[in-house]
Amino acid sequence: MAFSLAPLLIHSESVPVKAREALRAVSAAPADQRKSALRSAARVLYSETSIDCGDALELVGLRASCGCD
Secondary structure (H helix, E strand, C coil): CCCCCHHHHCCCCCCCHHHHHHHHHHHHCCHHHHHHHHHHHHHHHHHHCCCCHHHHHHHCCCCHHHCCC
16 A cells, blocks of 8 residues: 555645545545546646646655656
8 A cells, every 4th residue: 555645635724625625535435436536636736736746646645657647
């Protein structure tokens, strides 16, 4: 299992609301859809903050090589 900061980011006031909502959706996603939800949350972090794509992916526990596309 990959290390993820998503549970902490959900509660951070410095994370945009839209990104926190996407991170909460990961928790509610069925197991077979969790990776897709993590990728979506990373995309939102990338688009709503100054975090680059690779860092956003790593923050949610995904490999930086899978891209934010």
